[in-house]
Amino acid sequence: MTEIRHVVFDIGKVLIHWDPEIPYRRLIPDDNERARFLTEICTPAWNAEQDRGRAWAEAEDLLIADHPDHAEMIRAFRVNWPEMVPGHLEDSVATLEALLDAGWDVTALTNFAGDTFDVARQRFAFLDRFRGTTVSGRIGLIKPDRAIYDHHATAFDLDPGATLFFDDTMANVEGARAAGWHAELFRDADGLRADLRRYGVLPA
Numbered sequence: 001m002t003e004i005r006h007v008v009f010d011i012g013k014v015l016i017h018w019d020p021e022i023p024y025r026r027l028i029p030d031d032n033e034r035a036r037f038l039t040e041i042c043t044p045a046w047n048a049e050q051d052r053g054r055a056w057a058e059a060e061d062l063l064i065a066d067h068p069d070h071a072e073m074i075r076a077f078r079v080n081w082p083e084m085v086p087g088h089l090e091d092s093v094a095t096l097e098a099l100l101d102a103g104w105d106v107t108a109l110t111n112f113a114g115d116t117f118d119v120a121r122q123r124f125a126f127l128d129r130f131r132g133t134t135v136s137g138r139i140g141l142i143k144p145d146r147a148i149y150d151h152h153a154t155a156f157d158l159d160p161g162a163t164l165f166f167d168d169t170m171a172n173v174e175g176a177r178a179a180g181w182h183a184e185l186f187r188d189a190d191g192l193r194a195d196l197r198r199y200g201v202l203p204a
Contacts, residue, residue, distance in 0.1 A: 003105045006181065007099060008058035010143075010167040011110040011129075014186045016088045016124060020047075027073060041067050042077050051111040053140045057150060068098045081116050085123070085162045091189030093126055095196070100129050108133040109165065111143050111172075132156050138149065143167070144175025153179070164199050166192060 012018045020038060028034040041063065050059055056078045064071045099106050110117070114137040121127045134152040141148035141178045151158050160180035167173050168186045178182035184195045196202040 003162060004132070004164045004201055005105060005162040006156075006164070006167040007104055007106045007196075007201060008152070008158075008163060008176075008181075009096060009108050009174065010165075010169075010172065010186065011108055011112065011120075011127070011166040014166060015087050015092050015126070016120060018084055020084050020085070021052070022086060023083040024073075024143065027076055027080070033127075035068070037073060041070055047077075048111070048142065050113040050116075051136045051183065053137045053144045056113070056115070061125075063182070067077060082119055082123075085120060088124055088126070089189065092186075092192060095189060095192055097126060099201070105131060107131050107150070107152070107156050107158070109143070110134070111136045113137040143169075143172040145164070146175065146179055149176055149179035149181065153181075164196075166195070 024034050027078050028037055053128050060075055112135050112137055117135050136142045141151060165176040165181050165182045165183040166186045169187055173183040173185050186192055193202060
């Protein structure tokens with residue numbers, strides 16, 4: 001196996017919790033109505049365009065034009081975004097910090113809107129410990145597009161064949177592999193540590 005010299009982490013659902021249902025359980029108590037709103041109006045695909053760099057005001061205006069009766073709930077998505085992030089995944093962050101303390105080269109590659117990433121940085125000090133972070137919303141590229149992996153590798157002088165990436169979405173893992181990286185699907189901290197041991201990053 002190629003010696004790993006660089007470790008790259010996704011952030012959402014790997015190091016910090018993110019669940020848009022949290023504020024909407026309060027805002028839309030009916031389970032069926034809430035599910036319809038989050039799957040048919042403020043959809044994951046709609047939110048992904050903010051991760052690609054679209055401004056929230058533009059995103060809201062476009063959606064409200066199609067769903068004027070839901071204007072208040074649409075605007076509530078960004079207003080209540082901090083509530084969607086109730087905390088960090090303690091075991092994952094402990095593993096990250098152990099790698100950093102041991103001197104490993106660790107960076108982050110995340111699909112995140114630029115402004116909400118700044119909100120997260122203010123809350124989670126460990127996000128400033130990476131050697132560097134590529135935030136999709138700031139460069140107009142998004143996982144799993146090949147270009148964002150190439151951008152990250154170039155920006156931080158990574159050898160793709162010596163890079164190990166962790167992400168909670170299989171499409172993003174496959175995108176990294178297509179770019180020549182080693183990549184594994186994150187399920188939980190135990191699996192993360194097992195993969196790190198398998199690649200020789202952590203002691204067996």
